[in-house]
Amino acid sequence: MTAPLETAEPAAAQAAAGPARLGTLRYALSKAGGALLSIGMVIVGTFFLFRLLPGDPVRNLAQGRNMTPEQLDLERHRLGLDLPLFDQFLNFIGQTLRFDLGASYEYKRPVLDLIGDRVGATLLLAGTSLVIAVSLGLWQGMRAGWRHGSRFDRFSTGTSLVLWSVPTFWLGLLLLLVFSSWFQWFPSRGIQDVDAPDGFGYVLDVAHHMVLPCIAMVGVLYAQYLLVMRSSLLDEVGQDYITTARAKGLRDDEVRKRHAVPNALLPTVTLVFMRIGFVVGGAVTVEAVFSWPGLGELFYAAIRVPDFTLMQGTFMLIAVSVILMNTLADVVYHILDPRVRSA
Template identity: 60%
Template structure:
């Protein structure tokens, strides 16, 4: 299904890549026909699909219309930039969300629980691009606390100072991605903790004289983590695929920005390549979630 969608979904996008290239430079009708033949767009759709199908299994996505480079090389070059941004965001969002969720669930009904849940739901409801633009205008444009785009400054030095420069460029996009993602972990973890608190083994642990902190950390939290495992891995894959908006707003040189630029073409080989990569990451994360859950929960292994 991924391969099918990766081909046919982008074929119905409005816009003709050959017509766009022809607008950018003076081309005769003969040159336009030659370019269409060179790109393989003059062939029947089914023949184009079979060519695409054979290339996908050899990781050959063709040449980008815009960059005039191999799509596989572009993906390899920009992939790790996306992993750096989304990986950092995922670690922070997971740690923050699970910690706040278990505290809020343990103290459900308290002021801490109400504030945590309220803030989480508000941020969860905020459109990603809107929050990114607000942070960009306030902290980048008005206060000038952080860079407004890119991954490195043009005059960035090498070494440790260069690393700090990259970190400064990461602050606003990471905050954006964390703010709209961590709430999901908060709400799921909170609900799991509240449900576990009524279990018989919690009553037994308290009857043995264990302190509340030990009951929470040794008994409630490990069992409450089980429902969140699948969510965590699913959203790691989704976070990488959802980086398109953030990378486009902050001009972060990653797969998301590549995809955003390819849509305007449309740059079909580049769109198809990034779509397959994003889909493969999500499928892989779901597979890992199933395997990890099986190891964490003995009931799943027995069944």
């Protein structure tokens, strides 16, 4: 009499999995639609946002060249800045839909080529900083939350709150003053020396240049992961299943690793995906302080002109990365947490 029940249970599970997968797909499509709408708003807003900045790009580009008013008008015509604003907007939308971000006023090169040259340096700095910040933040958050009120908890929480409140550019300038100017342990700018060696020596030279900007980013980033992980773990410690696990005789480390931490990780996983896009944007100030040749420094250089096409391209890339990562975070959290799916 048990055989029919045993065969019925897998069939019931498969029948329940179908609607669940369909619900996840529907949820992902709705989030993708919202992301496309947000990207469209970013594209439209980007065009008008940077045209509110003071300054004439043509006059700024002509500094020191003794150009006549007629030559300035010709340059303005070449850049398309003599057209009515609405016509410029239509041209911008058309180019963007063709994945053509135009040419930079300052560098006289396609914006996509400039972004391609710089994106590797930004991904190296931002990716390394994110990995270190996530690893350090989660480890300290687990220890601090599980030993709530201990000396380690007070020290970790206090340090993270101080670093989180410090502006990134100020922390970068402080690191430059102490470790580059006073002690001269690390270089103050760039990604490599002019006479950098090849092979493994080149890797070491880049790593040497990356220490200070990486510390500046990690110091601000890891505090968020620590505090979220600590808070999530504190919520789990008082749950009934933790008390039950301890009553069964499990060791304290086993209760933490097998029961408390996996459930506490869910909000942190969402935060990790959400912060990936923001890390790329947050590299702007760090790269400007340390003259790191990435997208941040490129964006900062474009603002000084102002170089409309270059600003638009880099800003849209940063904004779109934030939107896509937030969308991915929502979908991943929906998949990982059954409570969200049931809601």
